[in-house]
Amino acid sequence: MASNGNGCVKDANLIRIGSRESELALKQTYMVRDALQKVHPQLKFEIITMKTKGDKILSVALSKIGSKSLFTKELELALEEGQVDMVVHSLKDLPTTLPEGLVVGCVSEREDPRDAVIMHPSHPTATLATLPKASVIGTSSVRRAAQLKRKYPDLRFESVRGNLNTRLRKLDTADDYAALILAAAGVLRMGWSDRISQYLDDDDCMHAVGQGALGVECREDDTSILDLLAGIAHHTTTLATIAERAFMRTLEGGCSAPVAVHTKVTGDILDLKGGVWSLDGSEEQVDSSSVTLKESDTSQENEEHQAKKAKSIITHCGVVALRGWERRMEQAHTLGSSLANTLLGRGAESILRAAKAQNDAHLPPNNPNLPPSTNLMNSAAQSVSSS
Structure with missing residues (x-):
């Protein structure tokens, strides 16, 4: 003791x-x-x-x-x-x-350590580059939004909060977001690798510290x-x-x-x-x-x-x-x-x-x-x- x-x-x-x-x-x-x-x-x-x-x-x-x-x-x-x-x-x-x-x-x-794109079910084969103009992308990070605004100026980036389960539910059950940007590590640890549509390399979006x-x-x-x-x-x-x-x-x-x-x-x-x-x-x-x-x-x-x-x-x-x-x-x-x-x-x-x-x-x-x-x-x- x-x-x-x-x-x-x-x-x-x-x-x-x-x-x-x-x-x-x-x-x-x-x-x-x-x-x-x-x-x-x-x-x-x-x-x-x-x-x-x-x-x-x-x-x-x-x-x-x-x-x-x-x-x-x-x-x-x-x-x-x-x-x-x-x-x-x-x-x-x-x-x-x-x-x-x-x-x-x-x-x-x-x-x-990369970020990953999770698409809305209505865009199963899309990437950020092929989404319709003015599509709304959900992210809780100003780091992601700032970098991706430079790369994809025709997309809109809006805040989305909650744990991973909550954010995915918001994506799948409504039409508020065309996609979410999440840390790939969290998605992989949850066993949801099949939901990842695109990995973002450092030329697109460098990751968080x-x-x-x-x-x-x-x-x-x-x-x-x-x-x-x-x-x-x-x-x-x-x-x-x-x-x-x-x-x-x-x-x-x-x-x-x-x-x-x-x-x-x-x-x-x-x-x-x-x-x-x-x-x-x-x-x-x-x-x-x-x-x-x-x-x-x-x-x-x-x-x-x-x-x-x-x-x-x-x-x-x-x-x-x-x-x-x-x-x-x-x-x-x-x-x-x-x-x-x-x-x-x-x-x-x-x-x-x-x-x-x-x-x-x-x-x-x-x-x-x-x-x-x-x-x-x-x-x-x-x-x-x-x-």
Whole structure:
């Protein structure tokens, strides 16, 4: 038996995993649980579900809510209070700066990070390029809308909220949308690959930071949980997503501004492409860069890494560096930050500022008749999710 940090005693062999309660969130949590169970068959795992603010407020576009930690805050509070030992998130929902004392203990192997087109039953063989002019495309993401407006100016893009089941039902049972744009990873994990009409490659629409990967958050001082999670971490996905998160953090982008990336790891080469767009897609800044990832060959630098590690856990944008890969993680972080600074030097800052100002202008004012959580979200600074 052991204390959970709240003075309560818990079974040392019982690991409690926090999750959102949607079907997709649970499928993703089961994936993490099963991976941990395979490595640690002697342990027991319990899943504890809860709703987040993002799950409760579905009538407002994500970009108009303006909240930090839209899909993570309640789960993080449970983690801080010792009610759960770890929390499974879609990594794209996790802000690049985490609450003090919390870290991403591991990042899972990435599912296909691209976006996918799901057509209305009346357009079974269509693509975005062949849809009738003025067709309405549903998407919850300003990132997708901005990029696709440039590519398909004759289409209309409107917000659609709800979990995947809800959005597909809205598509299939009415004529409001000709198609939906969704993260391919979620559709594939739900077992709906047959509904995908088209995958969008980076020339059409670069994906969200962290899209397709799962991040498992835990307490920074919980060494036993960190050791468990290290056993299921996926190294190349971690490298790619650290670069992406560093890109995002340096830009300070989020739900309110269109920021997107495309990464590829080939051997020791990490390629990162990143971009920023105006809300209407009329302005863009896009560039790419790469780095050769290698651990230091000098004993002096290795000793410095070990000394640094001995003092505290090394993290990059909240993600714990993997043992033996610390130098590679630093290089990935530098790649993302440097690419973002390149774009900022070319005018990306003014594009981001204008996009955020446009969204802020549409935020509903605090209203004493609204639930407190709604007003709290309206007054928060920004979201880093790009659903």
